[in-house]
Structure formats: C-alpha cells, structure tokens
Amino acid sequence: MMDELRELYQEVILDHGKNPRNLRHPADANREARGENPMCGDKFTVYLTVNDAGLVEDCAFEGRGCAISTASASMMTELVRGKTQDEARTLFHTFHDLCTKDEEHHHDHGPVDEDTMEKLMVLSGVRQFPVRVKCATLAWHAMNAAIAGEAKASSE
Amino acid sequence: MMDELRELYQEVILDHGKNPRNLRHPADANREARGENPMCGDKFTVYLTVNDAGLVEDCAFEGRGCAISTASASMMTELVRGKTQDEARTLFHTFHDLCTKDEEHHHDHGPVDEDTMEKLMVLSGVRQFPVRVKCATLAWHAMNAAIAGEAKASSE
C-alpha cells in the first residue's frame, strides 16, 4: 500500500509541500482570486501579475493547506510564470483532465511542453485518490478564476 | 374469516347503519359538536338538548359515514337520551375503554345498566379491527365534546 502513497507523495511534492515557493503577495499583482475547500477548510489566494501583452510576469499565492494542495499551488506558480494567459489556461485544463479523467477522455487543450507535462504528471498521482483531487486542483481553479477576472474560484 | 366480520357487523349494526335513528337536527338543541375522521372523510354533528336539571332530553345527529360510524351514532342517540350529562359521560368513557383497551385495563367510570352494556358490547366488536375504532367512537367523541361545551371533538 505504501507504493500508492509514494506515488501520491513523491519527493518533489513533499518538498514543495514543506517549502512552498512564491508564498507571498506581490505588490504589483493585478489579478487575484480565492479558492477554498469546505471539506478541509483549506483556503488559498492566488496572485497574478499580467502585463499588457497578456504575459504572466509573476504568479504567487498565500494561504496554507495540506501537502498536496500546497505543493500543487507552489509548483503551479513556477509553471505559470512566464506563460501567456492562454497558455496558463491550457495548463489548467490539461491538469484538470489529468486529475479527473481517464486517459481516453483527455482533451487537447493546446500544447504543453515536455518538462511541464512531467511536473503535471507528478501532481496528478492524486487521480488514484479521488477525494484528494480537490486539494490538487484548488489553487489551479483560483488561478484560472483570476485570469478570467473572477474573485472566487467557482468550482469546488 | 367471515366469523370476525359477522362479529363486527352484527345484524343490529347493519340495521342501524342502513336505517339510522334520530338522524335530524332538533330545533331545541342547545349543545352541538362536530367530529370528523380525516382518513375516510366521515363527518358527524351531534346535537343535544340538555335541560336545566342536566338531563339529556334529546340526542340526534346529522352527517353520514360508514356502517360502523353511522350505526354507532344511531345507537348512541338512543342510549344517551334520558340520561343525565354525567351518565352520558360515563357511557362515553366506558365505551371508549371497551373499544381501545384490554379488559384488565378497563376503568370503572360509573354504573352502566345491563341492557345498555349489552349494546355497547355489540358496538365494541370493532376492537378486533383497530383501524375501525375511530369509526365506532367518532360520534361519541362529538357527544362528549358537546357536553363539555366544545364545538369540535378534540380526539381523532
């Protein structure tokens, strides 16, 4: 059984969970959205700094949750930074599919580079733990909401 | 099984059910109360003419229900007539016990003459058919309410 656990809690996740990157509120952030998981009480706020060209110059977050949600938020900030808004959206939808759907139901939401894909795969180990999917996708929903200009992630 | 039915629907009940006595509204009635059984929709109004000495000079009813409730109302009017209010109350409680309680739980509510008791016993064949007890006691509850000066039988 520990195999499944190791699959979920890979080293990189434990690391990001304990030492989250970009855990801050950037002064120049011009988009933000909250996400919360009523089941466990976890709450995150995701901040984006999007320039006029639609490039995500900075991505950060505040709040704290379980190892999965924290690691996912942390890794997300690194992945989204430097991407265009459209690319960020693509990442969200691709990741969402990875976490919630069998492979034959994955859609093509746009190109994702190999390195990024690998990281998304790591996070999507959560698929074997359906009840934890919300943890893994919590910050992502908030990020997606922030891009759409909403104050709150609509999905739970 | 027909034995039980014959026990419930004795000839006298079938007779009173078909040809109810005192089915009328006495002009000089000075007490009345309604009783209704929401299950079957049966509704009765019982009228009493009580004189200053507390004697029930007349007892009659209006409304129509099943054979059991009609026969019971009809026989009741005959039994109550000429009794004092207290005696009428005694009849009610005695009859109620007969219909709803095992013999060891019958209380002594006051004296009831043999002839009357016999008629009450006939009506109380309903004890074997618990769901019909409300039919048998419907008019009686109204009579008791009328004596107490209430407009409506409180029990159902």
Next chain:
Amino acid sequence: MNRLSPAIAAEAPPYDVERVRADFPVLSRVVHERKGKPGRPLVYLDSGASAQKPRQVIDAMVRFMEEDYANIHRGVHVLSQRATDAFEGVRDKVAAFLNAPSRDTIVFTGNATDAINLVAATYGRAFLEAGDEVVLSIMEHHANIVPWQLLQAEKGIVLKVVPVDDDGVLDMDAYAALLGPRTKLVAMTHCSNVLGTVTPARQIVRLARERGIPVLLDGSQAVVHGRVDVQDLDVDFYVFTAHKLYGPTGLGVLYAKYEHLKRMPPYRGGGDMIQSVSFSGTTFKEPPMRFEAGTPPIVEGIGLGAAIDYVEALGRDAIALHEHDLLNYATQQLSQIDGLRIIGTAPGKAAIISFTVEGVHPHDLGTVVDQYGVAVRVGQHCAEPLMDRFGIGSTARASFALYNTRAEVDALVDSVRAVKEFFGA
C-alpha cells in the same frame, strides 16, 4: 409520459409476471391466518399508496450497509469515498431516468411532499408576492395543495384551481383562461393518484411558457406508470417519491432547471450545504448541495438506484403495457358489477381505478375485501377537494403495479361481489 406506440408493443418481449413476482418477497405472503384457519394469499392492490420492494432493492441496501456504509462528502477514508461515489452515482442515475440535462439539477429530499415544500419555501417565498397567482388543479394531492396554502397564508398569493370534467379530464380551456398576467407558477399533477388521469403535460407547459410562466409537475404517480423526459416536457420543476417507484421510504426527488436552482435561496440550514460558516457571515454551496442540509438518506439513495435499475431492466414500456392490460381487464370486469361506479374515466389513464359501490360505504368495503386478502385503499386519498368535486366522501381505490396479475383482478372482483352480498346491497 409518452403513449405507447404499437411498434414498441409489437417488439416487446413477453412479460413474465410470475418471474417478476418472485422478486417481491411480500407477494408470497398469506394474511389473516388464525388458529387453524389457512388465511388468504395477499392481493396487493395498493401500490398507488406505496409500492412493494423487490429483492434487488432490499439486497442493495443490505449490501451497502454491510460493506460500504459511512457518512458521505466529508471523509478521506475508503468507506466514505465508496459511499460518496455510490450515493452521488445515484444522482447521475436519477438524472438519466428523467433525462435531466445534468446531475446538478437533481436535488434529494425526504419525499415528494418535501420536494414541493422546498419549491414553495424557496422559489415561492423568494419570488412570489401578494396577489401573484399559482394555478393548480382540483385533482391535486394534498402535497401539491397545502404547501401553496401555507404560502398563501404567509404572503397573500392567490390559488387558481383548474376543474376536471365528469370523466376526470383536465379542462384545458379553463386552464388556458386562468393563465393571466399575475400567474407566477403552475403547479399541477402529472397523474392523478385518485382518477388515474394523465394530464397533457407538454401542452400544460407549452401554454404556460408562452406566457413566461414556470411549471411544476407532481410526477409521484406518473414516473411509476410511464416514461418521463423533463427536457422534452421542458418543465421547470419535476417531483417524485422513491417509495412509490419500488424504492425505499425517506427519499424524494426534485428536478429543477439549473437557472432556477441557481437563484433559489437555501431551504434548510446545516452541514453539507454550506461553503463557509462563521458568525459574521455564512456562504452556501452551489446547487444541488445548497438544498441538501445534513446527512442525506444515504442508504435510501442506494435503494432508489437499485429500484431505477430494476424498472429499467424490466423495461418501462413493457411495464406500461402490462399495467395497461390490467387496467383494461379490471375496468371491464368491475363495470359488470351492478351499482359499481368508476370515478375517473379519462382516456389514456394510468392503472388506477377508484370506485364506489351503491349502498356500501368504501370504508366498510375496505374492511370486508381485506378479509379476502385484497388490499385496496379507501378514503379520500389525500385529495379532499376532488372528493368534494365528485360529491362523494371517499372511494375505494385499486392501483396496479408491475407485479399484479389478471388473477388478482379476479380476486378483487370476487371480493367486491362478496361485499355486496354481505351488505345486501
């Protein structure tokens, strides 16, 4: 409910009612056994009040309680996950059963009554004002009258009542005439539990929608006797109750268009329906969860899922065909009894027969046929205004289900004849 097309009828496999009966343990029961006397086989003709449960439903509930039971929605442990998946899976199943556009349009309630009260207490209280009119029919079950009367008492809305003709057919001209500028809701039965009348639901909805009026249909009887497609009907609210559909007690269903659910305030407050609670302000979840407070009828949900599987496996058209045969046969046989009057003779009616017998009160009839093992309902059937309409206090009602037989119809007819003899009527 769609009428059965002859094409479907011709294709249907033969309906093996004896095999079906074997699925229902209670149907092999003998009643009124008494010291030395053999008793009578049960002839259960009261499915309109509540249907019996097949082994498949009972087993599903038992298996769930023995293997996978836990509270749902809030647990990370395996039982809670399995229970949640199973219960939420039933929401999908119910959505498919009604052809609802999405699982999020399905709200679980305590029974059909609770579902209608939900609409009255949330949609009604929030969006209806004094003088606004709700149109319903004279043949509504009390469940679709009293919630609106409570709202009437609270808010001063007005109830408009569509009559039926002597056959029990809804007066569609009167209906159309009652729809006016103040009409804010139509709340109508899809199938009368007394008359068996199936109302022209599509037409009811269409006439209302032309005027922008939402429609609630009480499908408590309708889902049992035929196929229902809420999208095809384009109905706003649709309600039914699990225990009449061969499922468990304690569970009802409300379908509502998501656009309505989205706007409706909460019904009951408590756990599971909230997003976040604090004394400075509480926020609620999205529908359908917003309307499901506290621990839901979990095991009952599993039972309803099994009940839907059961009727789908038998085939809803096959069931309808079988019931139709029973209805025709029973109508024909009962009609031959002198003094027997059938209340409710609308064309295309469902397999429900209310009747009176001259000279015998229904209550007495019920008691006597019960001694023959025949279970019919007698009384007002929670439809007192309809009784008044027909000038009667009560009726006897035989309602037929997927497990009844022509032999049971014969038993009913024989017992009614015995009643007449007994009372010399």
Next chain:
Amino acid sequence: MNRLSPAIAAEAPPYDVERVRADFPVLSRVVHERKGKPGRPLVYLDSGASAQKPRQVIDAMVRFMEEDYANIHRGVHVLSQRATDAFEGVRDKVAAFLNAPSRDTIVFTGNATDAINLVAATYGRAFLEAGDEVVLSIMEHHANIVPWQLLQAEKGIVLKVVPVDDDGVLDMDAYAALLGPRTKLVAMTHCSNVLGTVTPARQIVRLARERGIPVLLDGSQAVVHGRVDVQDLDVDFYVFTAHKLYGPTGLGVLYAKYEHLKRMPPYRGGGDMIQSVSFSGTTFKEPPMRFEAGTPPIVEGIGLGAAIDYVEALGRDAIALHEHDLLNYATQQLSQIDGLRIIGTAPGKAAIISFTVEGVHPHDLGTVVDQYGVAVRVGQHCAEPLMDRFGIGSTARASFALYNTRAEVDALVDSVRAVKEFFGA
C-alpha cells in the same frame, strides 16, 4: 447524560466486545485489497460521523420490507395496519428512550438538521422577533448554527455565542451573563462532535428556565454516549439523528414539550398532517402529526426501533463504561506521540478525540492512516467557528463506539506514528 456511578459500574456484566463486533457485518471487512496484496482490516473510528449498523437493525428493516410493508395511517388493510402499528410503536419506544412524558411529544424528521430547522422555521419564525436573542455556543455543529442564521437573515434576530476555554469547557459564567431580557431561546449542543465536551445540560436549562427562556439541546452525539432523560433535564426541545445511534439514515427525532408543539404552526404542508383540506380553508392535525407531512421514513422508523432495542439490550451504562475505557486508553496512548495535540480535554468528555500532529496537515494524515485501514474523520467536522476559536483549519478526529477495541486504538496509534515517519515530522 448522567455520570456513571461506581455502583453501576460494579454491577455491570463483563462487556464482550468481540460478541458485539460479530453483530456488525462491516467490521469484518478488509480494505485496500489490491491485486495480490492482502489489504488491511477495517478500523472504523468514524462513528461520530455515522455509526455502523448491527445485523439486528438491518434484519428488522429487511423483515419489515419482506413481510409487513405498506404505507401507514391511511389504510384499512392488514399490511397497512401492521405497518402503522409497527411505526407508531417506535414513537412509544423513542419516548421511553428519552423518558419523554408522552408519545405525542415525539416528532419524526429527516435528520437532526431537519429537526432543528423545524424548530427554527415554526417556533422561531412564529415567536421570535427582530432584536430577540438566541444563545448558542462556539462549539455548535453547523446544524445548530445555520438554521438560526437563516432566521437571523429573515427576521433580524441576534445570535449570542458562549465561548469555551482552552480545554473546550463551556464558559458558564459567560453563558449566565448572556442570558438577558431579549433572550428568547437557548440552542446548545449537549455534546460537542469535535471536542467530546459534554455540556452541563441541567444547569444550562435551569439558568434559562429561571428567566423563562426555553432551551433546545442538540443531542446528536449525546444520546449515543450516555443516558438522556428529557424530563429530568426539563428541556424544551431535544434533537437527535438515527444514523449515529446505529440506526438508519433518513430519520431524525425532535422531542418537544407538548405545550410548545401545541402552539407551533405547521412546518411542511401535505398529506397526513391535515385534518381537512379545501380551497376555502384547511385545518391541521394535532401534534405530532401536524409536523409530519407526507409519507414518513417508515422503514427507517422500524430500523430506529431495532437500534434502540439493541443499545438497551447491551445496556447504556455498560456501553458508556466501555467507551470510557477506550477514551482513557486512547488519550493516554496518543499523548505519548511527540507533536500530537489533543483538542478538547474537558473533564467527563465523551469518547471523541480530535487532534493535530505538528508538521502534518490533518488531510494528509487522514489519507495515510486510511492506507493502514484506519478510518478517522479529518476536516472541520461541520464546526468551522470552533476551528477558528482554536486557531486551526482542521483536525483529525477519532470517535469511539460500542464496537471499538483497545487493539483498534493501538492500530490508530501505530498508524499515526507511521504518518509522522512518512512525512518526517
């Protein structure tokens, strides 16, 4: 809940937990079996969320559905009579269980949440006005918060919140101070589902009654862990839920003094709660029927009756003693784990232990111990304000029931140690 007197303890027969466990089919379950791997025996420590069902309860429901099922209250046929007698018999049983003065003080609802909403929607809506105060505690379950918030939004009542100290003991001085001329109701938990704190119910009631204020107690957890006597408590409203008492889902109970019930307007409208219906005016039945609209959870009632029989047969004092032993043992064993903090250390608490582990989020803990077969609840436990009070987002909670063992406590402790190792905490 009365404290256990040593006298009772000495007289109690030895409690054979293995025999008890044999009554619960799910407890012999193995979880997380995977291709070739043996899986782990289930260690169910989530009874606070919902208890497992003994064979006796399951059997009673099955037997009823197989032999006596019918709709109740309205039928003259034998099954309906038998079903009515059985269901109404449970009302007597519940009355006896709570030592209620009469069966007419027992109202069946959908769950505990529904029961509290009933009081808020009828008593609250009818008798509370803007500015009137309802006193509750910071450790209430959302079920005893949100209904009052809905009333607050509707009527402008004011909620006053009694704090707890760091052990989770209710601050009785603060409570007494909050009772004022505008206080119209106290709504308080009898036992916290998070902390295990048993509130001093008699004192709570006495202080309120001295000021003529009625009291509602949420006994959802309390009835499970001890004996409750509503007359001795002199409480006005008492609420619990069947599924936590080893009974079925879909059924709750409201006890209320008859003088209150008598004055309270109806809750939901529909069949069975009416005296007479017409479009010119409808009248309602007397309590408790007035508050039970539509077909009730009939089969669930039968199950609750069997559950009460079950706990009474085991002996409520014996059960309390057994749970007390588990609580002590678990408290002692868990306390030895570095970094483990128990939230809720009130004297005389019930067998519920909430805890956090430094460096590990409860949610991660829950997932890992689940892999060891240990089912605990993690999260806010529908008590968000209490989480805020203790400055935590969530906890893990182990709740002990009549079927748990010391060996299961050991399994919990081992799994928590494994968690710490896994996360290097």
